[in-house]
Amino acid sequence: MMHYAIIADIHSNLAALQAVLKDMVNHGKMEEIWCLGDIVGYGPDPHECIALLRQHQHVSIAGNHDRAAIGKLDTSYFNADATAAAQWTAGHLTGEDRSYLENLPLTLQKENFTLAHGSPREPIWEYVLSLSIARDNFACFQTGYCLVGHSHVPQVFRYSEDGKLSSNALRPGVGLILGKDRLIINPGAVGQPRDSDPRASYAIYESEGKTVRLYRVEYDISLTQVKMTQQKLPPHLISRLSHGI
Numbered sequence: 001m002m003h004y005a006i007i008a009d010i011h012s013n014l015a016a017l018q019a020v021l022k023d024m025v026n027h028g029k030m031e032e033i034w035c036l037g038d039i040v041g042y043g044p045d046p047h048e049c050i051a052l053l054r055q056h057q058h059v060s061i062a063g064n065h066d067r068a069a070i071g072k073l074d075t076s077y078f079n080a081d082a083t084a085a086a087q088w089t090a091g092h093l094t095g096e097d098r099s100y101l102e103n104l105p106l107t108l109q110k111e112n113f114t115l116a117h118g119s120p121r122e123p124i125w126e127y128v129l130s131l132s133i134a135r136d137n138f139a140c141f142q143t144g145y146c147l148v149g150h151s152h153v154p155q156v157f158r159y160s161e162d163g164k165l166s167s168n169a170l171r172p173g174v175g176l177i178l179g180k181d182r183l184i185i186n187p188g189a190v191g192q193p194r195d196s197d198p199r200a201s202y203a204i205y206e207s208e209g210k211t212v213r214l215y216r217v218e219y220d221i222s223l224t225q226v227k228m229t230q231q232k233l234p235p236h237l238i239s240r241l242s243h244g245i
């Protein structure tokens with residue numbers, strides 16, 4: 001059985017990434033990690049998160065925060081907290097980290113999946129949160145399924161053979177069977193969940209059973225928060241981790 005871990009929005013949260021990497025091992029050997037971007041930004045350990053991810057067999061695409069951290073994105077669209085965190089992040093990357101981030105592609109194709117951080121139409125910026133935006137985006141990729149991050153909300157959009165469009169929250173442990181319906185799947189965020197569940201979120205794709213399953217993992221949130229306080233990162237970014245918002 002081939003397993004692939006689908007992770008997104010690590011956001012420099014090393015404790016959360018470590019917990020997710022440890023949890024994966026309980027579900028079998030991962031052939032590869034598919035990372036949907038925003039490895040850095042917001043959290044206190046940008047270099048450590050890049051270095052740890054690179055120790056594993058993985059592919060990754062670029063997120064808006066990865067671009068911002070290397071000066072490849074106009075942060076005037078960011079709010080004040082995100083801008084402050086992006087500036088702090090830029091000052092805490094090694095040259096090797098920067099070239100790693102610079103070389104991340106905008107989209108990738110793996111098996112029958114297209115990987116895009118925000119959406120296949122606008123990989124860096126667009127949030128797939130509504131049915132109307134999902135509808136437009138189903139026309140923007142060729143594979144059966146698409147994996148996105150960016151919203152930090154575990155969710156699936158389904159475009160069925162008879163043209164019906166629907167969306168559901170992804171719940172931990174419930175297997176999503178991949179069939180003829182086209183799907184846009186968001187595995188939630190490793191490092192900054194926003195669905196009112198503060199646990200780290202990720203998914204595993206099992207290729208033989210054609211199933212995607214969501215997992216939620218407890219991690220030491222206070223460890224990340226203490227580091228953020230020490231680095232004087234914006235207070236709202238610190239407190240929101242406790243609430244998963």
Ligand code: ZN
Pocket residue numbers: 009011038063065150151152
């Ligand atoms: Zn993000």
